Amino acid sequence: xxxxxxxxxxxxxxxxxxxxxxxxxxxxxxxxxxxxxxxxxxxxxxxxxxxxxxxxxxxxxxxxxxxxxxxxxxxxxxxxxxxxxxxxxxxxxxxxxxxxxxxxxxxxxxxxxxxxxxxxxxxxxxxxxxxxxxxxxxxxxxxxxxxxxxxxxxxxxxxxxxxxxxxxxxxxxxxxxxxx
Amino acid sequence: xxxxxxxxxxxxxxxxxxxxxxxxxxxxxxxxxxxxxxxxxxxxxxxxxxxxxxxxxxxxxxxxxxxxxxxxxxxxxxxxxxxxxxxxxxxxxxxxxxxxxxxxxxxxxxxxxxxxxxxxxxxxxxxxxxxxxxxxxxxxxxxxxxxxxxxxxxxxxxxxxxxxxxxxxxxxxxxxxxxxxxxxxxxxxxxxxxxxxxxxxxxxxxxxxxxxxxxxxxxxxxxxxxxxxxxxxxxxxxxxxxxxxxxxxxxxxxxxxxxxxxxxxxxxxxxxxxxxxxxxxxxxxxxxxxxxxxxxxxxxxxxxxxxxxxxxxxxxxxxxxxxxxxxxxxxxxxxxxxxxxxxxxxxxxxxxxxxxxxxxxxxxxxxxxxxxxxxxxxxxxxxxxxxxxxxxxxxxxxxxxxxxxxxxxxxxxxxxxxxxxxxxxxxxxxxxxxxxx
Ligand SMILES: [Zn+2]
Numbered sequence: 001x002x003x004x005x006x007x008x009x010x011x012x013x014x015x016x017x018x019x020x021x022x023x024x025x026x027x028x029x030x031x032x033x034x035x036x037x038x039x040x041x042x043x044x045x046x047x048x049x050x051x052x053x054x055x056x057x058x059x060x061x062x063x064x065x066x067x068x069x070x071x072x073x074x075x076x077x078x079x080x081x082x083x084x085x086x087x088x089x090x091x092x093x094x095x096x097x098x099x100x101x102x103x104x105x106x107x108x109x110x111x112x113x114x115x116x117x118x119x120x121x122x123x124x125x126x127x128x129x130x131x132x133x134x135x136x137x138x139x140x141x142x143x144x145x146x147x148x149x150x151x152x153x154x155x156x157x158x159x160x161x162x163x164x165x166x167x168x169x170x171x172x173x174x175x176x177x178x179x180x
Numbered sequence: 181x182x183x184x185x186x187x188x189x190x191x192x193x194x195x196x197x198x199x200x201x202x203x204x205x206x207x208x209x210x211x212x213x214x215x216x217x218x219x220x221x222x223x224x225x226x227x228x229x230x231x232x233x234x235x236x237x238x239x240x241x242x243x244x245x246x247x248x249x250x251x252x253x254x255x256x257x258x259x260x261x262x263x264x265x266x267x268x269x270x271x272x273x274x275x276x277x278x279x280x281x282x283x284x285x286x287x288x289x290x291x292x293x294x295x296x297x298x299x300x301x302x303x304x305x306x307x308x309x310x311x312x313x314x315x316x317x318x319x320x321x322x323x324x325x326x327x328x329x330x331x332x333x334x335x336x337x338x339x340x341x342x343x344x345x346x347x348x349x350x351x352x353x354x355x356x357x358x359x360x361x362x363x364x365x366x367x368x369x370x371x372x373x374x375x376x377x378x379x380x381x382x383x384x385x386x387x388x389x390x391x392x393x394x395x396x397x398x399x400x401x402x403x404x405x406x407x408x409x410x411x412x413x414x415x416x417x418x419x420x421x422x423x424x425x426x427x428x429x430x431x432x433x434x435x436x437x438x439x440x441x442x443x444x445x446x447x448x449x450x451x452x453x454x455x456x457x458x459x460x461x462x463x464x465x466x467x468x469x470x471x472x473x474x475x476x477x478x479x480x481x482x483x484x485x486x487x488x489x490x491x492x493x494x495x496x497x498x499x500x501x502x503x504x505x506x507x508x509x510x511x512x513x514x515x516x517x518x519x520x521x522x523x524x525x526x527x528x529x530x531x532x533x534x535x536x537x538x539x540x541x542x543x544x545x546x547x548x549x550x551x552x553x554x555x556x557x558x559x560x561x562x563x564x565x566x567x568x569x570x571x572x573x574x575x576x577x578x579x580x581x582x583x584x585x586x587x588x589x590x591x592x593x594x595x596x597x598x599x600x601x602x603x604x605x606x607x608x609x610x611x612x613x614x615x616x617x
Contacts, residue, residue, distance in 0.1 A: 013303070034200075035199040035200055037199055040243060042243050048317070048318075050318055053318060053319075077440070078439065079319050079437055079439045079440060081440065085435065085440065103337070103465065104333045104334070104336045104337040104340070104465050105333060105336060106329050106332035106333045106336060106384045106385050107384065107385045108324060108326055108328070108329045108332075108383075108384045109381070109382045109383060109384065109385075110305075110308075110326075110328070110381075110383045110384070111305070111308065111324060111325075111326040111329070112305060112306075112308040112309035112311075112312045112324075112325050112326050113303070113305040113306045113308070113309045114309055114325070115324050115325070115326065116305055118324070121324055123323065123324055123329050123333060124333075125333060125438065125439055125465060132442075132443075133439055133440050133441075134438075134439035134440075134465075135439055136319065136320055136323050136437070136438070136439050137323060138323060138324065144385055149336070149337070149340045164322045165318070165319050165320075165322050165323050166322055166323055
């Protein structure tokens with residue numbers, strides 16, 4: 001019985017082109033009319049500039065993770081900021097190590113429409129030795145029960161750069177492999 | 181600053197989809213309820229109302245810009261002053277405070293705050309995409325933009341720092357769903373057990389579908405007034421008003437990218453000391469600094485020294501069961517790290533309701549008596565105002581009148597707090613409401 005209840009044809013957004021609907025002679029019936037619901041498509045390509053953050057993406061294309069460091073107070077950013085949140089001064093670009101540790105993590109079994117087809121996927125915030133802030137990335141090749149805070153991870157890069165933050169991702173990096 | 185009073189409010193029933201009404205029609209329901217509760221007819225209301233503030237989060241959900249003015253004209257409030265407020269999940273809380281400012285500054289004597297969201301106009305997963313656009317689209321969104329994923333990472337760190345458990349989170353869900361069972365405005369009518377919450381489909385570990393609020397269509401409205409405004413309303417209605425005073429407001433912020441948040445010292449409330457948090461790096465990923473600052477500022481204005489003892493109830497932004505636990509701590513209802521134990525022992529549960537749990541401290545300081553976002557729903561722009569309305573009715577002692585039953589009415593509450601929260605704790609508002617003697 002339970003299976004019978006669950007059996008259904010999935011709803012989709014496809015519809016039928018309709019050019020008219022039934023209409024009552026008596027206008028007093030109109031307030032009881034069910035709502036007319038139409039499909040309204042919306043699609044746009046943005047011209048998105050990375051502006052002052054652009055070198056980060058150029059770095060990923062060249063297999064380097066770039067962060068920034070404040071020229072005045074020395075605070076360092078794993079996700080680049082070209083001005084320091086601590087003192088307002090300008091930051092310089094620095095190269096980050098390609099190994100780090102998992103600061104926190106999750107495994108997403110659902111997601112936004114754009115990423116649904118990639119589920120399940122792991123998100124991590126990576127901490128790098130000596131760097132004050134973190135970097136959001138994917139952790140690839142491990143399942144939920146293999147991930148823990150503090151585990152060592154190392155960077156891998158896409159060969160064909162897409163100029164997206166996903167050009168870098170991380171994999172588990174056991175101690176013995178780290179020196180290789 | 182002039183004293184500001186909350187006079188009346190209204191909420192449309194939150195549901196998954198209100199295809200029968202446009203957003204203007206939904207706000208009209210909430211607005212009309214606000215007037216009807218005062219027996220104030222529209223003509224007299226129009227004479228008295230000086231202006232309004234509109235609250236809605238996303239232009240994407242409707243593909244309609246300037247929705248605010250379309251509500252203003254539908255309500256018949258043109259040509260009075262109005263503006264739109266937007267700040268993610270905290271939009272409603274910000275709107276409430278903008279209306280407060282209009283009164284407190286002397287700019288208006290009577291101001292209407294109204295808010296809405298129509299999230300049913302896109303499918304759930306597209307909706308999640310729109311919400312995720314409230315994260316840095318250069319660095320965060322493309323990695324796998326998903327708000328439940330972000331909050332999951334925050335609570336994983338909270339569990340690591342403090343030993344918070346998934347069962348403790350599930351108890352928040354049990355509490356809020358059970359409370360909402362007695363709230364006719366709530367979207368969800370289920371009474372899950374801890375086991376049900378944990379067995380629900382996993383969305384982003386450790387958060388299951390029952391740890392997360394749902395998308396909703398809904399609207400809410402609130403009327404605020406100065407002393408002069410109160411006199412005008414009394415004159416127009418020839419009625420004694422059941423007043424609630426807004427005795428403090430506070431707001432805080434934090435960096436959009438969680439990755440950028442500092443790891444420093446805890447910002448202390450008066451009843452805490454630095455010794456409480458010797459080895460804690462703050463806020464890190466586990467706590468909401470914006471919530472702490474908003475609370476601190478609101479408490480200072482209202483003269484609250486120990487919120488856990490001086491507040492009778494709190495309506496807070498529980499978009500996730502985990503963020504309710506984190507918010508107990510930000511608001512100082514318990515110390516940082518004790519949020520899990522706080523719910524486990526029963527403090528934030530309602531007195532007199534059977535939750536099927538052993539709760540030695542049940543009802544010490546009820547949190548989300550209404551059922552919160554987890555069970556009432558979260559039509560973003562309406563949410564913060566919904567909390568204000570439910571808190572108003574709680575302090576007025578009129579829950580039975582509005583809900584049709586007395587189960588969620590606390591016995592003679594004097595002071596409550598409402599808390600509204602945006603994207604991973606970027607904007608947070610706290611407002612303190614007190615029953616006028
Ligand atoms: Zn600096």
